[in-house]
Amino acid sequence: MADTADTADTAVGAARATPDGAATAAPYGTANTTPYGTAKAAPLPTPRRRSIRRPGPALWSLPPLAALALVFLYPLALVVWQSFTPEEGGHSAAPYTEVLAEASFREALTNTVLIAVGATVGALLLGLLLSLVIAFVPFPGGRALSRFIDLFLAFPSFLITLALLFLYGTVGMANGLWTDLTGASHGPLDFLHTPWGVLLAEVTYFTPFVMRPLLAAFSQLETGQLEAAASLGARPWRIVRTVILPEALPALAAGGALVLVLCLNEFGIVLFTGAKDVVTLPMLVYTKAMLDGDYTGACVVAVVNIALSVALYALYRTLMSRTGATAGPRSGGVPHRAGA
Template identity: 70%
Template sequence: MDSARPVPGPALGRPSGGDGAAPSPRGAAAAPRALPRSVWALPPVAVLALLFLYPLALVVQQSLTPDGGGGAFDAYARVFGSRAFHDALGTTVWLAVGATLGCLVLGFTLALVIAFVPFPGARAVAKFIDVFLSFPSFLITLALLFLYGTVGMANGLVTEFTGAAEGPFHFLTTPWGVLLAEITYFTPFVIRPLLAAFSQLDTAQLEVAAGLGARPARIVRQVILPEALPALGAGGSLVLVMCLNEFGIVLFTGAKDVTTLPMLVYGKAILESDYPAACVVAVVNIAISVGLFGLYRVVSKRAGA
């Protein structure tokens, strides 16, 4: 009997040409290449350059090479040597620092009450703070004028009951009135991050401290305050920068003797048509704001905030 011979078939390792054939690398479709990340960054960078960097460059250029001629730093020497600039700089700094300290103290106190003192409507008050952040600054100033202005409600009540020719409240047109308006308007910018920080606080720590006999003041000082420091730093730095650049509050209070750096820019550019001097003051104001923000970032990074 003859032995069965094997049927010749396709060699191993070679495609048979049927359905199981491996595709040729040349025939495979090339996968689409993803666009580089730099391409996606071009549109926002272009918008930023057009709307912010280009006008800023024009301001810096006008401060160094004014259209009226002169040396590169003549406008800076003229502005830095003026008494008006020194007074505006001092007024801006002390108002910003004073308002920031007032907002920190008042904001921390109000945040403690809202977060840890149960009272009806606490949640509604917290919601109202979010809405308050959207209000324009001049609206708060107008409200204070209705209350404490020369013809406001407080002066009206005093003159009605006493028969005096005018009321005793005239502080809104002074630096103290501007300070009150800024503290009133910017305090919610401190309360909001504090409430967020307090919501993350472990209440068990408070219960343990209270169980050990610690008084509320000690609990606030040793338990709550350390947890609130990053939020206080964030809110305080934001308020400080915003107060340095605040224009509407000073304008709407009608405080003629209060001249800050933004008001000086307005006066030089609009009232005096001295555009080189206005650009110099604007550059100084921007440099102070950016420097404070950079300092805050360095400090917060080292603190681990």
């Protein structure tokens, strides 16, 4: 009986008063007592682990940046530095004044821009047409043709030029067939050594660079939009103009910008066609450096070519950023593969 009374007194004494007068009993297992009223031992402090400092992302980016600077930026800086170094010594802008005043430079710049723009327009039109056929017109061998386009991107440019020479050259297959049928001394095709031949070769070579992003964009089109437009009686060309082209414009612009920059810097096609009257900026660099021994003038032309390419790429990025900000996010469901 005495033990029971002591236990009750302990429980009553453990009760605590709250501000509103209600008594709250202290539960078992508090920090200082146990159910039997004995004192609980204080917990041992846990040892702190030493934090290991790991290198941040900025430190990991230093090796690739150093390799990039050594392989690319350092030779580029040497070219720019050499372009300001006349043969008489010292450093001045006199080489730029001399080269920019030459008629050969102005002619090369004009040929480069005209051929690049013409090849880009031709590649865009041909690439868009072929991409529409491959993506939306079912025919045997369409998948194999799409795989061949990926393989075509790995071909060197001079290989396409040699193929065109075998087909349309002065002693090519087309002229040979014509002379066999008519008995003429030579065939009618003799344009590969002209700007038109260079233009044809560049359009043939760079068209897959437009088709690859277009085919990727067409594969993400929602088939519901195409089916809805067809059910409303829209003709195929109207569906292409109102449904397909707005979705493919970013891919078309990306492919066109890439082809334009590549055409500005193309050297192998112009060299292997043997077009003596067609001198572009890369050909002028080769002529000044290897044939004339004018390394300073070659560096000046190279710097102008690089500046032109970078300016066109910056213009493309600016236009695309403004177009994306104006258009905003597109609403729609989950995209489905076209033709699925």
